[in-house]
Amino acid sequence: MFAILRHKPFLFLLLLNAFFLSYLSFLISSKNCSCISIVDPKNIRLAANSGNSAKQTSGNVHAGEASEFDPTVENSALLDILRDRNTFTKWEERSLRNQGNKFRLKCDCPEPPKWLWKNDVNDRRVAEGRNWDEALDKKLQPMVKCLAMSPLSYVGSGITTEPFQAVPILGLYIHDKVIEALENDARDVHFIVRSVSQLGNIHISKNLAPELMDDFIVEGDGTALLNITFVAGKLRSLNLIIDKLVYKSNSFHVDKYDQLEVNFLKFTNYINVHVRRQPLPDLIDPGDEDDIAAKVTVITKTFERYDCLGRFVKNVRKFYPTVPIIIADDSEFPEVVDEPNVKHFTMPFRDGCFAGRNLALSQVRTKYLVFADDDFVFTTNTSLELMIEKLEDKDLELDIVSAPIEGLISLDYVFKLALDAEQGICAAGVLSSVDAEQREVPGYPQCIWGEMLNNFFMAKTTVLRRIGFDPGFIYAGHEEFWLDAVGKAKSAVCNDVSIGHYRTETEKYGPYRFQSEARRKRDPHLLFGNNLCYWKNWEFEEKPETYT
Template structure:
């Protein structure tokens, strides 16, 4: 393989597997600003501290510029000695937040009036009309008038009827993310609830509980529940790398952060199970990359890292239909080797990454 300089280009493209372009200068022009320059405050005291250009990553320890340690206990009767030691003091962020290095969430008292006009249910269907009809029947059992949007890329489309059901037919086999984009693009309510077409509503599928959490903590963008008592969630950790290499992204399964204030059953995370309530405008800003057609759930949250504040709540759940997958469906559902390779290539170059690790 060989690398060539592409500084004359306006965008970064993967020419082929053996022909890569280094485009670092333009990338950092887009992602940095003058506020990244390190400035120090020089107050009328023995302390000097940075006021700009230094970021403490959430839930991590960072050395103050010029220091060499991350944790210190300082005791001294000598001001001169204390000043000498203070150059090694660090600050540890103890609160996770996507928009700043250290900002705590707060709760507020409110009265919630829930109605169907706040939420739209969205799903995408492919080769599973029988399961879709069971899902729709279960929705109507508990929410008789809520709007449902169905994106459909079947080869032989069937007509889906019912009150407050919007059925959008796509070209065949366009993929999961293309269908998600279509469905979410037609949502006009404040929130939407994403479900798979083979899910099943039960007495524990309480949309209003998820809405309550979202209304109480307006900074939240996505709140996930559990599927058949499986509260899947994960955390994403990004480590910045060198300018020419990019950073590393780590996805850690079953790793959650601290609880949501006022809701001990809910915890912050980076990604959740494929059953979640989301703020429509926030998700529309991130979008679903239509280049990813098959397995792509985690990749949505990777694209949303730093933009979406995500939580998971264990007291709201949905069931899963037990139906054998047809051979035709498995052919499209299971990714091919080239699909997996393309997915990694896309994320490496789109997000300027050196590595992605799963654990």
């Protein structure tokens, strides 16, 4: 055998093909072929007749809305893709997704009224919407074609539908060699599809050529269990029929997976269907392209440092005269801050650092925001335009960009998080095995990816709102926010921008700060919120062992 493989590979392939066909003939002629699938035909009838009143028909299929469905792949090039390839190019995958969206509800938008054309806001909305869609497309579950050692090829994942809507079961195809072998057999052949979680029903299109109607019998059309019996010797229509199968969601779920169990001959395959209610976009009008004040807002939280706050506002105005500034203030006796384009919100005394940041965040109306402490100082190196440039680079998919603070060590770490299956998660410091070169941002050598960054950053407003600042954490905090952001935002630090730091202590501010620092490391709130059983920088007498 090895000699044949080495010297005559073509002969070996012929022998392998003959073996495959012989094996198929064995499966077909087996004594147990009356129960070709792992599903008992008796159960098929029971399931088909329970709930929905399924009818057994000969070709003439009808089950409520099933007549609306015609999922036939219309593009012959797509048929070639489904049959002859085991991978998809981006264009091919996009074409298949378009086919999969065939039954999604669609509309024709009316002509916008005159008031909506004001300041080109409608054009900006459409552009932002397209950007949103492009970002979502990059995160879609990839479409995977499954060939394997089975007579059936299929798309195993990437099939998605909205609740109560339908999607074609893409890619079902029986190899021509298999059909050729089956045509010579005198037995009927079953093709069975079952919704494992019963989140949807399987339909077959009524739109079939009249000459094919006598080739098959259907049980359970429009139910969670569909059985198609192909009449012996009439398998020419097999691929035409299974190409018209449709899955329709029958219950309301926001984000859940169903599995389709497909039985053919003695093979069982599983296809994932994602029932997903697509969230509506969170868009914020970016305003005029050249107006930075329409794009970004500066927010800060202050406590008992009005000289410091005054300097901060004056300094921002020096470089960005019209950019909005939002201040959250939980000082005991608030002073009036009356400056153009500055919003000053007062809070109960010592309501908390993060509660104040949340208050300021809630009032932002621009696409981006900058967070800075009130003792930071804008300099000639504090370029908001350079920060926006990274956030608007579609290839980066960046959510937060941080910058160094002059006079302080720049933070650019990745958290070291380990799992205790019984007790929770250990925040065991930072990963020392991942160096800066591995984390360099493509196209921006001055930037590196990270999770634990500086307290000066610009973020996409919608992303930061999803993370938020936990108001239950009342003390001054830094790591706490970045831990909350893990897995929710993609962040980097870039050294082509920086901000100054003029550290200021007041008679009233200092004692509260150091008191907060001591209490912070014994506050169980954040441990609970992130299911942490250990945090390296807090007061634990023992350290956990970490291993891979």
